[in-house]
Amino acid sequence: MVRILFPGSRIWDVSFIPLRPGSLSGPVAERSDAARNRERLLEAARKLVEECGADGLTMDRLAERAGVGKGTVFRRFGSRAGLMMTLLSDAEADFQGRFMFGPPPLGPGAPGLDRLIAFGAERIAFVLEYGDLARAADASIRNRFEVPAVVLWHRHIEFLLREEGMEADPWLMALSLSAILDPERLLYAVRVHGVTPERLAESWRELVTRVIRGS
Amino acid sequence: MVRILFPGSRIWDVSFIPLRPGSLSGPVAERSDAARNRERLLEAARKLVEECGADGLTMDRLAERAGVGKGTVFRRFGSRAGLMMTLLSDAEADFQGRFMFGPPPLGPGAPGLDRLIAFGAERIAFVLEYGDLARAADASIRNRFEVPAVVLWHRHIEFLLREEGMEADPWLMALSLSAILDPERLLYAVRVHGVTPERLAESWRELVTRVIRGS
The missing domain is CATH 1.10.357 (Tetracycline Repressor; domain 2)
Known part of the structure; x- marks a missing residue:
């Protein structure tokens, strides 16, 4: 929860969408290779959505496209819904x-x-x-x-x-x-x-x- | 499908909500005791919704409230969704x-x-x-x-x-x-x-x- 004072207005409680789990409050930075890994997975996911629509985005396909194990994809995003939210x-x-x-x-x-x-x-x-x-x-x-x-x-x-x-x-x-x-x-x-x-x-x-x- | 000519406008294809299954096209009128029965059931259903909300409207409760068998309620409306649509x-x-x-x-x-x-x-x-x-x-x-x-x-x-x-x-x-x-x-x-x-x-x-x- 971030409080923003709009000029000439009252205080608003604005819930920002966190950029990624823990990015606003988490004290531990992602290691850069993990961050690169994550970006590569997201890039592949975006391409899959472009080509096949949201329905076509499955954990299996993403793992295959990104050339990683399915376990890696699940460890990173938790679930298909988690991937979409990210x-x-x-x-x-x-x-x-x-x-x-x-x-x-x-x-x-x-x-x-x-x-x-x-x-x-x-x-x-x-x-x-x-x-x-x-x-x-x-x-x-x-x-x-x-x-x-x-x-x-x-x-x-x-x-x-x-x-x-x-x-x-x-x-x-x-x-x-x-x-x-x-x-x-x-x-x-x-x-x-x-x-x-x-x-x-x-x-x-x-x-x-x-x-x-x-x- | 009923065609209506609004004054000063073009012809509109207007799908009316049928009052009840077959009421606009069906040639056979409901017998008056069946019609009365139906109205009594619907009245009881409306009261149940008023008292308990839509979630509280079940076929069991309706049968009990209207003092009829559960089979009668199902024969009349087909299903709970059918009852709600009616x-x-x-x-x-x-x-x-x-x-x-x-x-x-x-x-x-x-x-x-x-x-x-x-x-x-x-x-x-x-x-x-x-x-x-x-x-x-x-x-x-x-x-x-x-x-x-x-x-x-x-x-x-x-x-x-x-x-x-x-x-x-x-x-x-x-x-x-x-x-x-x-x-x-x-x-x-x-x-x-x-x-x-x-x-x-x-x-x-x-x-x-x-x-x-x-x-």
Whole structure:
């Protein structure tokens, strides 16, 4: 749990997605050969997902692809779900870093509305790249709205709404806007109805612009 | 499949939720004592859900409550999922009748924005009453966005947006607005964060008003 003070706002409890088990609190650094090993396994896993989708990512295939024993893969990630969570965590941490600390318009420095528009476009791209992985990892999660990353996205949207002077229940308005970026729904639009990511991003831009300007 | 011609619009393929198996197409009317029997069972089932929640509705309890044999309950509804679908179907058909043909502002006769506001408020109330049932029945459904009722709600919102002159991709805008009324999310707001139905309805009113007026 990391406490962040957004300028001009109240204190937020933000649960960061740890980059890897123990990376934020663990006192013992990974030995560099172990770290290299891990990165090599993750790289192979990412390639497998690219080629075969999340369903195609099995511990057997990963071991074979990476040229290591199956035991090594299990020792490193615990289980298939653990492997997926690790892949996702790396991607989430990267995404979080970009929208919280990266260059504008996604990061600080641009007006709230521009950041909101950029956030939607980037999340749509993120979901299209990692959606299946998230769905596979999600299966074991009790409440998908309590996932730290989801909570953080919600709060980020609320923060931008407040910055734009939204006084009409910004917390709940942010929850509603988050719903629009729900991975399952975005993937449904793309896969079942052939909606392009550009069209999704344009519709999000139109909607949040109306919400912020239309008071 | 029923074809409906909305005034001033194109033809829509609308899949109605059948009131009961065979009720729209079946040539054989239920004998009145069988119908009474069925209504009595459904009434008992509704009471059980009220008292114990959807999880508390079992075939055993229903038989006991209605004073009939367990075999009768199974013959009538096939399975627990079938019973839940029947309960839901009745409620959905009632709701559909009200928003498509009932009095304004929910039904025809009011301006599109007023109907949209009323639709959100009524759906929120509907979800709070039937959400658990929907969730229990949903477990077996492959794609929750393909449920006929969900498709119909989406199209109803799109129809109202078009009526209000929305030119910015009304189909996708309606899909986004539907997301906000997603049962799982509404129930999460109510149960985990103690949001009242009134607050949900007010936030929906604010949002759709901005979306329609804020071009």
